[in-house]
Amino acid sequence: MTLTGAAALLILILTYAGVAIGRIPGLRLDRAGIALLGGAAMIAIGALSMEDAYRAINFDTITLLLGMMIVVAHLKVSGAFRGLGAIAIEHAHAPFMLLVMVTLLTGVLSAFLVNDAICLVMAPIVVHVTRIINRNPIPYLIATATASNCGSVATITGNPQNMVIGALSGISYPAFSAALAPVALFGLVAVIVIVRIVYRAEFTRNGELTPHISRGRMHRGQVLKAVVVCIGLAIAFFAGVPVAKAALIGGAILLLTRAIKPSRIYREIDGPLLFMFAGLFVVVAGAEKTLLTPEMIASAKNIGLDDVWRLSGFTAVLSNVMSNVPAVLALRPFIPGLENPERAWLVVAMSSTLAGNFTLLGSVANLIVAEQSKAAGTPLSFGAFFKVGLPLTLITLLAGTGWLAFGG
Numbered sequence: 001m002t003l004t005g006a007a008a009l010l011i012l013i014l015t016y017a018g019v020a021i022g023r024i025p026g027l028r029l030d031r032a033g034i035a036l037l038g039g040a041a042m043i044a045i046g047a048l049s050m051e052d053a054y055r056a057i058n059f060d061t062i063t064l065l066l067g068m069m070i071v072v073a074h075l076k077v078s079g080a081f082r083g084l085g086a087i088a089i090e091h092a093h094a095p096f097m098l099l100v101m102v103t104l105l106t107g108v109l110s111a112f113l114v115n116d117a118i119c120l121v122m123a124p125i126v127v128h129v130t131r132i133i134n135r136n137p138i139p140y141l142i143a144t145a146t147a148s149n150c151g152s153v154a155t156i157t158g159n160p161q162n163m164v165i166g167a168l169s170g171i172s173y174p175a176f177s178a179a180l181a182p183v184a185l186f187g188l189v190a191v192i193v194i195v196r197i198v199y200r201a202e203f204t205r206n207g208e209l210t211p212h213i214s215r216g217r218m219h220r221g222q223v224l225k226a227v228v229v230c231i232g233l234a235i236a237f238f239a240g241v242p243v244a245k246a247a248l249i250g251g252a253i254l255l256l257t258r259a260i261k262p263s264r265i266y267r268e269i270d271g272p273l274l275f276m277f278a279g280l281f282v283v284v285a286g287a288e289k290t291l292l293t294p295e296m297i298a299s300a301k302n303i304g305l306d307d308v309w310r311l312s313g314f315t316a317v318l319s320n321v322m323s324n325v326p327a328v329l330a331l332r333p334f335i336p337g338l339e340n341p342e343r344a345w346l347v348v349a350m351s352s353t354l355a356g357n358f359t360l361l362g363s364v365a366n367l368i369v370a371e372q373s374k375a376a377g378t379p380l381s382f383g384a385f386f387k388v389g390l391p392l393t394l395i396t397l398l399a400g401t402g403w404l405a406f407g408g
Contacts, residue, residue: 007045008290011038015283016330019276020322030274042286056285057278060167060244065114065274067247068157071230072117073268074254080274081109081121088127095203098135100192102126103143107151107188111181112234115152115159116270119144119365123372137378138205139199139334142388143191149356150396152365153180153349156243159365160273161324161352168242168332169345173237179346183400187354190395191388198387219259229254275327284329288406292333306339311347312401315394316355320362324352345405350400358393360385 015038019031020025021348029037042048048056075081088105089098102122109118122144130137152158156166156178166176196203229250236246255262304310318327331348338344356363360370373380 032275039279039282047286064244067251070251107147110151111154115148127376154184308405315351319355
């Protein structure tokens with residue numbers, strides 16, 4: 001190994017470790033800063049030129065993520081999410097029906113919009129509702145987090161790792177959804193069943209619920225425009241319009257308004273996530289250029305990644321070790337050389353997402369719900385989540401992998 005290769009390997013390890021942990025001890029760097037520092041280090045050691053670094057960043061992924069962030073921000077600021085949540089939950093007249101409503105609403109919204117953003121909206125609503133009706137919020141919060149992960153499996157726009165896979169694989173939006181929507185639906189049913197079993201005391205203490213939720217201020221005209229744009233986006237996605245192009249145009253249209261200041265939308269955009277993606281693309285490209293030989297790439301077949309079951313298990317473990325987006329990028333060089341790259345990408349998308357339900361630390365969506373729960377004075381513990389996460393992850397991974405192996 002050359003000196004540059006050894007330095008690139010060290011940068012890769014340190015960057016991925018920092019992203020997995022979320023910080024560097026003694027410094028104030030977050031995941032975005034760590035990824036950007038790693039990318040800059042790759043350029044500094046000569047693993048990549050500036051031109052190579054620019055080319056390494058997949059701008060389709062960045063653009064798609066930015067466009068969807070604007071759409072979600074507009075839905076949130078206009079009051080659409082809160083209004084929809086209030087309408088749905090007000091029709092839940094028993095604890096079990098509340099669980100079903102929370103799971104399905106979170107899952108369906110997460111299927112078409114970024115799941116992390118849906119958790120930011122849904123978790124406070126769930127805390128507010130359960131406080132009003134004097135119920136234990138924990139089962140419903142766990143359902144929110146896990147349903148957002150399961151629902152997001154269904155489409156390319158459901159979560160960041162699917163966006164990366166959609167851009168890298170070239171799989172069309174309809175083909176992706178046809179393959180993985182059944183897995184998402186099974187996952188949502190599994191969430192309802194497992195939460196109901198694990199927290200059966202909450203659901204045997206029945207009684208009529210009559211939650212009345214304040215829907216807050218709604219910009220009705222902006223809500224209508226946002227709904228029309230979302231319908232247009234769904235049509236465009238399934239019609240084969242490039243998803244990044246459609247999302248960017250849709251987001252730009254929603255900025256044309258006199259009712260909502262653009263600055264309110266900009267505050268909702270997760271800029272650090274965009275920076276983290278850019279940095280990780282450069283880090284992975286530097287490592288790939290200096291470290292990976294054709295023999296090493298071919299080794300993916302030698303360790304059995306052509307096998308759907310082995311690839312699914314490997315991806316799930318990797319996603320829990322280093323987080324799902326870095327895991328997907330780490331697997332990027334090896335997937336094209338497999339016997340069926342399209343199926344392999346679908347397996348990686350399914351497994352990296354469902355693996356996020358394993359522990360409270362498994363996905364950003366889980367952490368968002370945990371933070372919202374803690375802020376409301378009802379902390380969600382690691383153990384409480386794990387009682388649902390362990391069986392849910394095993395069951396959905398087995399079902400999803402079986403579906404792609406034999407029927408998907």
